[in-house]
């Protein structure tokens with residue numbers, strides 16, 4: 001089966017974090033079709049670790065792919081659209097898995113010098129699979145912890161063959177943010193008997209906007225975004241409950257701590273002022289993706305030499321990636337790879353150019369041999 005067919009089959013079965021049962025079964029089946037004499041395959045929850053034994057190994061080289069989808073209803077119109085209503089591979093993880101399978105096929109066909117370990121990691125979007133997967137590896141299978149590790153992420157805005165990364169910080173620290181307001185609802189005509197949760201939520205939303213504008217050094221980038229706000233039930237009832245859902249992004253862990261302290265102070269002040277109850281939950285948080293300079297530079301230099309790619313030293317972005325937890329403990333780097341699609345990540349029409357699959361399987365295979 002060629003890589004385009006594999007990607008299209010994976011695209012049909014997106015599943016949420018730690019529920020990637022069909023995806024895991026599909027990947028295990030594909031891995032089972034390969035000659036097994038150099039392979040060791042182990043599973044961890046819905047993830048898979050595949051070790052390819054090197055012929056004269058002096059180190060363990062890791063390649064990580066994420067495997068989960070998003071709760072988005074697909075609107076691409078492609079013939080191989082998601083068969084799971086309400087779910088979509090809108091962040092390119094179907095492409096990431098296919099590149100990893102293409103890489104594995106090459107490693108089996110041509111045994112590498114060094115042990116090469118592929119990590120099919122669940123739950124990148126939510127709630128985060130990298131941190132618990134690495135903890136399990138360290139506790140139960142330290143022999144499968146790599147000495148160096150790499151990963152790629154599709155980049156809609158770049159042409160296929162563009163390999164973009166940078167030394168140091170590439171992606172932000174992230175934290176989800178959920179704020180629940182509980183107050184007193186009632187009849188729309190008797191506001192004096194209520195404490196309107198919609199008005200309180202509006203105050204919280206506006207005061208949150210002061211954090212980046214007034215509490216952060218303008219030379220430090222940060223984001224506080226509320227992406228979803230819900231309140232009330234019907235037009236003539238004053239709401240007694242509201243919920244704000246968002247995300248925080250920072251370029252340092254210290255800035256994340258500062259922002260959270262400000263959110264808590266603002267919510268405490270509003271709760272006192274409006275006589276209501278406000279609960280904050282930070283959901284899942286990811287550590288920054290901080291590339292080891294040596295390896296980011298190696299990727300860029302190799303992409304410049306390799307016949308199918310060009311290199312671009314890109315700026316950091318406020319996206320998040322739980323691959324940051326691997327890089328917190330293990331040297332390595334993540335790079336963007338061009339996907340040439342008009343729609344951005346997490347868009348319901350995001351549709352990567354499948355030419356990227358073979359280019360990246362070839363590129364990653366050739367790059368890992370240089371280490």
Ligand SMILES: CC(=O)N[C@@H](CCC[C@H](N)C(=O)O)C(=O)O
Pocket residue numbers: 091124125126153174175176246247248284286318319320321345
């Ligand atoms: C590459 C990418 O788009 N990553 C996601 C990671 C989500 C982190 C978490 N669920 C959050 O929303 O904070 C991103 O949104 O950057």
